[in-house]
Amino acid sequence: EVPKLGKEASLKAIKEWGQPKSRITHLIFCTTSGVDMPGADYQLTKLLGLRSSVKRLMMYQQGCFAGGTVLRLAKDLAENNRGARVLVVCSEITAVTFRGPTDTHLDSLVGQALFGDGAAAVVIGADPDTSVERPLFQLVSAAQTILPDSHGAIDGHLREVGLTFHLLKDVPGLISKNIEKCLVEAFDPLGITDWNSIFWIAHPGGPAILDQVESKLGLQQEKLRATREVL
Known part of the structure; x- marks a missing residue:
């Protein structure tokens, strides 16, 4: 399926x-x-x-x-x-x-x-032919990082019973504590420091994560509206 x-x-x-x-x-x-x-x-x-x-x-x-x-x-x-x-x-x-x-x-x-x-x-x-293609967004940059002290925060393993999934209670705290540092690294080269000035589509990992990220960054409520709708 x-x-x-x-x-x-x-x-x-x-x-x-x-x-x-x-x-x-x-x-x-x-x-x-x-x-x-x-x-x-x-x-x-x-x-x-x-x-x-x-x-x-x-x-x-x-x-x-x-x-x-x-x-x-x-x-x-x-x-x-x-x-x-x-x-x-x-x-x-x-x-x-x-x-x-x-x-x-x-x-x-x-x-x-x-x-x-x-x-x-x-x-x-890359290099879309706009006479026949209809590009919606431009992918400017993409990056990946490992958060400090995050080992074991989210675990998934394939076993005979299926996929086992474990989530530590402190995952929302880990993400909110590190989110601004990650954003600064990503947006500094673009000259962006106001997190309310950008359009947000965040991974809807749970209400607690979204609430803490919203609070940490001082986001206006509508910034995570699309994400909450998906959740």
């Missing part, structure tokens, strides 16, 4: 892009919902009828930072392969995490309560 859900998102993205799917040169597929061989990238290639020579990259177990990771990789591929058009797909079926609670891991209920099934897709390229 993961590739089928990804297909729905892909068809919408390709339609909005405005070009035939034969122009897609690369496919990045990311899911945390299991591991298969051949992977969901292969299955989606067949479902969409993409060219058999499409260059595929399958990513598993990226969890909460999957969206940022695939955008970063797609940006690199598009900028370093002339004419590349990268179809990026994330798809999740959360049944793999669903099971009864245990006394030792009540935190697993948090993940079951927060996350649901869904998929998203975009087409990314």
Whole structure:
């Protein structure tokens, strides 16, 4: 079902892009919902009828930072392969995490309560031909960092029972404590220091995370409205 859900998102993205799917040169597929061989990238290639020579990259177990990771990789591929058009797909079926609670891991209920099934897709390229393509956003920069003292904050492991998921209570605090430093590193080169002056789409990792980030940065309520709607 993961590739089928990804297909729905892909068809919408390709339609909005405005070009035939034969122009897609690369496919990045990311899911945390299991591991298969051949992977969901292969299955989606067949479902969409993409060219058999499409260059595929399958990513598993990226969890909460999957969206940022695939955008970063797609940006690199598009900028370093002339004419590349990268179809990026994330798809999740959360049944793999669903099971009864245990006394030792009540935190697993948090993940079951927060996350649901869904998929998203975009087409990314460099130097768009605006006479036939309809670009919506420009991907200016992408980065990744490891927060100090964050080891073990979020854990997921594939076991016989499925995907086990554990979330420490201090995750909202870890994120809010480090968020401004990360933003400064990202936006200083662009001369941006007012966090209310930018458009926000944040990963909806839970109400507590959003509340603490909003408070820490002094964000106006409407800045995280789209994120809260997704949550």
